[in-house]
Amino acid sequence: MQRHQLLRFRGRSVTWLVPLATLVAIAFTDWNTTGEFRVVSWCVFVSAIAAALCGMWTTILFAVLALITYIVADAAWPDQYRAGPADFTLVVIGSVLSVLAAAFRVRGERRMLHMMDIAETTRRTVLRPLPPVWGGLDHAAVYLAADAEARVGGDFYDIQPGPHGTRVLLGDVQGKGLGAVEAAAALLGTFREAAYHEADLATVADRLETRMRRHRVHTTALGRADGDRFATAVLLGFPPHDRSTVHIVGFGHEPALAVGTHGVRHLPSGDGLPLGLGDLVGRTARPAVLRVRIDPGETVLLVTDGVTEARDASGTFYPLSDRLTEAVARDPRTAEPGRLVAHVRDGTLRHCRGRLADDTTIFAVRTTGGPPGPESGLRSGPG
Numbered sequence: 001m002q003r004h005q006l007l008r009f010r011g012r013s014v015t016w017l018v019p020l021a022t023l024v025a026i027a028f029t030d031w032n033t034t035g036e037f038r039v040v041s042w043c044v045f046v047s048a049i050a051a052a053l054c055g056m057w058t059t060i061l062f063a064v065l066a067l068i069t070y071i072v073a074d075a076a077w078p079d080q081y082r083a084g085p086a087d088f089t090l091v092v093i094g095s096v097l098s099v100l101a102a103a104f105r106v107r108g109e110r111r112m113l114h115m116m117d118i119a120e121t122t123r124r125t126v127l128r129p130l131p132p133v134w135g136g137l138d139h140a141a142v143y144l145a146a147d148a149e150a151r152v153g154g155d156f157y158d159i160q161p162g163p164h165g166t167r168v169l170l171g172d173v174q175g176k177g178l179g180a181v182e183a184a185a186a187l188l189g190t191f192r193e194a195a196y197h198e199a200d201l202a203t204v205a206d207r208l209e210t211r212m213r214r215h216r217v218h219t220t221a222l223g224r225a226d227g228d229r230f231a232t233a234v235l236l237g238f239p240p241h242d243r244s245t246v247h248i249v250g251f252g253h254e255p256a257l258a259v260g261t262h263g264v265r266h267l268p269s270g271d272g273l274p275l276g277l278g279d280l281v282g283r284t285a286r287p288a289v290l291r292v293r294i295d296p297g298e299t300v301l302l303v304t305d306g307v308t309e310a311r312d313a314s315g316t317f318y319p320l321s322d323r324l325t326e327a328v329a330r331d332p333r334t335a336e337p338g339r340l341v342a343h344v345r346d347g348t349l350r351h352c353r354g355r356l357a358d359d360t361t362i363f364a365v366r367t368t369g370g371p372p373g374p375e376s377g378l379r380s381g382p383g
Contacts, residue, residue, distance in 0.1 A: 019050040019062045023069060030073050040073045041087035044094035051102040059102035063095035126156060126185045135161030137168070137238065137365045140337035142345045144306065144360040154180030154231075155304050155361040156188050160195035165240045167195035167204060170302040170363050171233030171253065171275070179219070179226040186215045187231060187275065201237040205249045205272075205287045208233070212276035230276035234269065234302055236365070237289075243367045246300060248290045251275050254308055257321065259340060259364075260298035261332040264324045267292050267300070299335050299366040306360025307344060310352040318351040320344065337364035 023046045030040040043066040050062040070091050074082050127143060137159060154173035159166060169191045173180040187208060194207040212231060219226055234256055237247035248256065250269030258265050272287045294300065303320065310318040327334045327343055334343055341362045348360060 015053040016050070016058055016062075018053055019046050022046050022049055023062070023065060027069050027073055031076070036081075038077075038081065038083050040070055041083055041090060043067075043070045044091045047095040047098035048101075051098040051105065054102070056099065056102045056106050059099050063099055066091060066095060126181060126188060128158065130159055133368060134159050135166030135238070136243070136368055137166055138337050138368050139363070139365045140341045141364070142341045142360075142362040144345070144356055154184055155306070155359040156184040157302070157361055157363045158188055158191060159365070160192050162196035163240075164199045166238045167191070167201070168236040168238070168300075168302075168363075168365055169195070169208075169233060170304070170361065171231050171251070172304040172359070172361070173231040174229050174274075175226060176359075179224065179229065183212070183215055183229055183231060186211055187233070191235075201235065201247050201249060201289050202287055204237075205235055205251075205289075208235070208251075209275055209278050209287075213279060216276055230274040232274045236300065236302075238367060244293055244296070246292050246294050248292055249287050250290075251287075252277075254303060254305065257301040257303075257324070258294055258298045259301050259324055259328060259335045260295055261328065261335060262295070263328060264321050266321070294367070297335065297366070299337050299340055299364050301340060301344070302361075302363045302365075303344065304359065304361045306356055306358040307348050307362060309358065310348050310356070310360075312351050313353070318348055320347075323347050337366050340364045 023043065026039055026042045026046070030038060033039065046066040046069075047059060047063040050059040054062070067088075070083075070088060074084075074088070130139065130141075133139075139159060141157060143155060143157075154176060155171070156173070157168075157170040159168050169188070171184070171187065173183045173187075190207055190211040191204070194204045198204045198207065216229060219229070231251070232253040233251040234253045235249040235251070236256070237249075239245060239247070246267075248267060248269065249272060251272045252274040253269065255269040256267040258267055268290050270288045270290055301324075307318060307320060312318075324334070324340075324344070333339055341364050344362045345360075348362075349356075
């Protein structure tokens with residue numbers, strides 16, 4: 001339960017110390033004051049505090065202790081100074097209500113934890129965990145959902161090694177909510193299959209476009225209002241025998257950045273339309289695959305608009321390229337994938353004061369110079 005994180009000692013929850021200390025303080029104060037100033041009826045607060053911090057059985061225990069303390073403390077005074085049955089009734093009613101409140105709160109916490117488990121399972125299904133070095137790429141990623149409790153949104157990314165090299169995809173589904181998560185899952189499923197089997201990166205791009213259109217047709221047939229959904233994305237291909245070249249297909253997304261010890265440069269992204277919109281303009285040509293040279297040690301940085309559209313108090317957008325140039329000039333090690341995504345994450349959160357307006361994904365990949373990875377050695381075929 002989340003309440004156990006409030007007060008811990010050597011890994012154990014000690015939240016029960018708060019109502020216990022309150023009970024002792026009330027008894028001590030009542031004993032050391034005059035008869036005209038009695039505070040023993042404040043025992044009603046003990047069970048209320050326990051209900052807010054502790055479990056139901058602990059709340060019951062403190063409710064009983066509060067009643068016993070009231071009886072003993074009140075009986076120790078002469079008759080003319082006793083608080084009497086009226087205050088005792090108040091403590092009884094308060095204790096009963098506190099126990100009921102604790103029961104409802106614990107039930108709500110359990111339901112919330114169950115929903116958090118479901119959200120985490122959904123996140124791991126859509127954004128599957130990646131090995132530290134995968135497909136010959138050193139990589140690092142940060143994903144920050146604008147809805148912190150949902151923990152997953154419309155941003156998506158993945159690395160898929162295969163016989164034809166390693167492919168990387170990052171994108172952002174238009175809109176929010178479960179519909180965006182569903183579209184992202186559909187695109188990732190298609191990418192993981194097509195990126196492995198298809199030799200031509202343009203064919204992978206075609207498959208993604210077709211999948212997005214099929215998804216829109218399906219949601220429209222269901223009568224849902226998100227039938228016009230689309231996704232911006234960047235598709236990268238790292239050939240198996242040329243670690244100094246990256247193939248890029250852009251779908252209306254932010255251009256990738258190449259970050260190295262020399263500085264920061266924008267990589268071309270082409271003029272591709274967002275996924276799902278190709279049929280709106282009658283476009284039949286295959287998307288252009290751009291071939292770009294990358295220097296040894298350069299890291300390719302991909303971000304979603306949660307970074308580039310982060311605003312400060314004056315409404316100024318986060319100057320990503322300028323901040324990275326300054327950071328690399330100060331410390332060339334900033335270009336390493338892990339350091340790079342951490343720097344961009346921290347800079348973005350500082351710039352917008354922690355108020356993310358959209359899902360934010362920061363994904364960095366760099367070739368290691370070694371073999372592409374375990375999956376690239378597999379070959380598909382009959383049997």
